[in-house]
Amino acid sequence: MDISERVSKLTPSLTLAVDAKAKAMKAEGVDVIGFGAGEPDFDTPEHIKAAAMGFLEAGFTKYTPSSGIPELRAAISEKLKKENNLDYDPSQIIVNCGAKHSCYNALLAVLNPGDEVLIPAPYWVSYPEMVKLAGGEPVIVPTTAENGYKLTPELFREYTSPLTKVVIINSPGNPTGVVYTENELAALAEVALEDDIYILSDEIYEKLIYDGAKHSSIASFSKEVYELTLTVNGFSKPYSMTGWRLGYVAAPKNVAKAIDSLQSHSTSNPTSFAQKGALAAYKGPQDCVDEMLAEYTKRRARVIELLDDISKLSYVKPNGAFYFLIDISKTGMGSVEFSEKLLEQQKVAVVPGVAFGDDNTIRISYATSLDNIEQGLARIKKFVG
Ligand SMILES: Cc1ncc(COP(=O)(O)O)c(C=O)c1O
Incomplete structure (x- = not known):
């Protein structure tokens, strides 16, 4: 076969x-x-497990809306406003089966065959493969230890072509642990704006940050950058919930709608009671x-x-x-x-x-x-x- x-x-x-x-x-x-x-x-954490178990026992075991339960989307919207200065209506937030799924769905929603996606290397192992699955062409942009493994505006411009549709920015990053400063992100956002390139901003490690480094969400910089950014985050790393499979994309309305539709025909909703655990993660003590x-x-x-x-x-x-x-x-x-x-x-x-x-x-x-x-x-x- x-x-x-x-x-x-x-x-x-x-x-x-x-x-x-x-x-x-x-x-x-x-x-x-x-x-x-x-x-x-x-x-x-116990309170997260207890919340999920309570709902499991109470029979919260059926399909939910495919984009996630409304109270979780609302809690994510509040979190993004409060912590990241990002204004996403709950309808612009789609809860997925892990941030890996969020990245993949985001790429599927915006890529046409042959569209190029810039991926700074060293990169998270799944990005190039996801791009290929979504019909795009990964374009690897090599960075060096000398510049702290960071994508620079110069490199970004050098690797941009008329086919470039998306750039992936992962800060804090896997595998390098790199954290871009606000100014560095702003300079990259400028380049993305020049050619209307979508920014897939994978912020899954935002809470794991050291030595006074500060996490910035690129979509918060301006209305124009916001319109080009697909913000990905999730629960695996900050709350040690890897097996629960919960992540989300926050995106401009049309992209969120496309992801909702895509998800409704593929995985449908992330696990019902796991979503209640994620709600407890965001609403509970930190x-x-x-x-x-x-x-x-x-x-x-x-x-x-x-x-x-x-x-x-x-x-x-x-x-x-x-x-x-x-x-x-x-x-x-x-x-x-x-x-x-x-x-x-x-x-x-x-x-x-x-x-x-x-x-x-x-x-x-x-x-x-x-x-x-x-x-x-x-x-x-x-x-x-
Ligand atoms: C950079 C990055 N993004 C996304 C993910 C996906 O996390 P999950 O699908 O468990 O939410 C990982 C997991 O290793 C990661 O390293």
Whole structure:
């Protein structure tokens, strides 16, 4: 049986593959330290679980409106107004099955065959594949460690063509941890405005931010930028709700309407009682987020100390998310060779940077215990040495 061209062009997710391999080794009793997963290691906060369980038990188990329950869309609208200075009516907010789904739906809603999408590299592994699935052409824009892995207005202009339809901006970013300043985002918005290029602004890591960095939402800059921006956010990372599959897109009215229609014929609504959990996440106390952030902050500081002690490895200090993208070029190995040998010899799982469009790097996630961080980095030091 033939596989469609659309799907056979896809590259399987290396991040999920590494995580699966590490988990399989662990299940066989091997003492593996996993730095692969892009997933908080905390349990979902109790009040969020309790809210969902209450509604589950009360029989809130049926279809909801495909774009999400009205009270959740209203809570998201309030949150975006209060925290991000963004004015989206609840009707402009579509709740999806995870922010991954939000990005994909947003791309499906605006791309025509052959439209180009600018993706600054190193990029989150799924962006190019989603663009391909949506019929577009990913155009990879290489950034460098020297400029902090940031897309600059100059690079943006250089890679723009008459076919450019969308630019993806992910701040705080995966895998680099890069956080763009307000001025940097404003300069990129100027370029997008010159050619009416949509901005897909993936803000899923907005709450995981360090060293006084500040998150800005690009759509808040002006009416004109707002009209071009598709703002994506979700619950997986800030509330440790990865398995719940809840994210959202906030967009200009016509795009939101298109996504609503698309979703009504594909997944329909995200899980009913999970949406009630998300409502509790936004409406309830926020100290759970602060507590997780405090823990990540400690771990990040420790990773910095330990990495600084390995002379062959270098990195750009990440100001957001929970990753370090580590330059391994001084080891003389490519990223797949490095990752495979590291897993074989020292039983440490990392993600090869080739998955993010940069073969000179590997990514580690510090969404794992301090103990694992200590042991894992000691093993990496031994391996590199
Ligand atoms: C940059 C980025 N965007 C979106 C997502 C998707 O998150 P989810 O689909 O779990 O909401 C991830 C997950 O790793 C991510 O790293």
